[in-house]
Amino acid sequence: FVTVVEDSFEPNQDGVCSGRHWPKGRPPIYVITPTYRRAEQIPELTRLGQTLMLVDSLVWIVVDDAESPTQIVVDHLKERGLCHVYLTSRMPVKFQRAKNPPRGVANRLKGLEWIRQHAKQGGVFYFADDDNSYDSRLFEEMRGTRKVSMFPVGLVTKLGVSSPIVRDGKITGFYDGWIANRKFPVDMAGFAVNIDFWLTKPNATMPFAVGHEETKFLESLGITNDDIELIANNATKIMVWHTKTKKNNKAVLGDKKLNYDNSNIMVLLKQLWR
Numbered sequence: 501f502v503t504v505v506e507d508s509f510e511p512n513q514d515g516v517c518s519g520r521h522w523p524k525g526r527p528p529i530y531v532i533t534p535t536y537r538r539a540e541q542i543p544e545l546t547r548l549g550q551t552l553m554l555v556d557s558l559v560w561i562v563v564d565d566a567e568s569p570t571q572i573v574v575d576h577l578k579e580r581g582l583c584h585v586y587l588t589s590r591m592p593v594k595f596q597r598a599k600n601p602p603r604g605v606a607n608r609l610k611g612l613e614w615i616r617q618h619a620k621q622g623g624v625f626y627f628a629d630d631d632n633s634y635d636s637r638l639f640e641e642m643r644g645t646r647k648v649s650m651f652p653v654g655l656v657t658k659l660g661v662s663s664p665i666v667r668d669g670k671i672t673g674f675y676d677g678w679i680a681n682r683k684f685p686v687d688m689a690g691f692a693v694n695i696d697f698w699l700t701k702p703n704a705t706m707p708f709a710v711g712h713e714e715t716k717f718l719e720s721l722g723i724t725n726d727d728i729e730l731i732a733n734n735a736t737k738i739m740v741w742h743t744k745t746k747k748n749n750k751a752v753l754g755d756k757k758l759n760y761d762n763s764n765i766m767v768l769l770k771q772l773w774r
């Protein structure tokens with residue numbers, strides 16, 4: 501006799517979902533994804549969302565850098581049928597016109613706030629920018645993180661990879677094209693954090709400091725290299741890549757002399773940023 505649990509796509513008061521993708525007793529994974537309005541937004545979310553669908557017991561926290569919810573993103577997430585939370589958090593005004601602003605920070609802070617309030621069943625969280633490429637098995641590897649786990653990230657800086665340097669299972673330094681006095685010269689995609697550990701650090705946070713978000717965040721957790729757990733086969737396997745999608749222009753309407761009323765074109769245009 502099997503009880504069928506209805507699939508739920510919104511986390512309950514304990515911050516977890518139910519259904520086929522939520523077998524009992526698995527620590528949940530919270531993936532915090534900053535995103536923002538641009539031509540590539542929905543394609544990126546499609547790619548990432550479909551990777552995340554291969555992972556069970558996962559909550560996707562999508563935080564849009566927008567004043568108010570963007571309907572096509574809301575609809576897109578609902579259609580995916582993934583356990584998700586959609587939040588908005590705009591980049592502070594003073595950075596909005598900057599040439600090189602701290603990207604995704606306001607979004608991540610909002611996601612972390614949600615975790616502090618709602619995640620009641622333990623598990624881990626991870627920052628997944630919307631434009632990177634992930635091997636879905638990485639999420640299984642990070643599920644067991646006790647404090648902070650680390651792993652290599654491909655396609656970062658001129659060195660092509662960013663990773664802790666490991667000898668005899670111990671971290672002896674960091675390999676990264678931009679060390680810059682950073683205590684933890686790692687990429688945003690290169691670490692995961694245990695929720696219970698995070699909840700013991702009420703003052704831990706991420707500053708709006710371009711290029712120093714990762715190290716300052718990790719420093720605020722009060723960890724040393726000895727606290728870091730190496731995954732991805734002792735940091736010997738690249739399971740996440742810092743890919744960048746070519747920027748595309750906003751779509752314009754084709755030949756304005758033609759009339760597209762009552763055609764599929766009007767429907768297609770609603771799926772684009774214009």
Ligand code: UGA
Pocket residue numbers: 533534535536564565591601602603604605607628629630631687688689709710711712713744
């Ligand atoms: C690199 C790092 O990987 C980011 O984690 C870091 O936040 C950023 O630099 C920084 O230091 O500012 P990069 O690939 O250069 O990231 O930046 P993007 O991919 O353009 O942005 C990072 C994240 O922020 C993405 O998920 C993106 O969707 C989001 N973002 C970007 C916004 O929410 N708003 C923006 O205006 C731009």
Ligand code: MN
Pocket residue numbers: 629631632743744
């Ligand atoms: Mn990026």
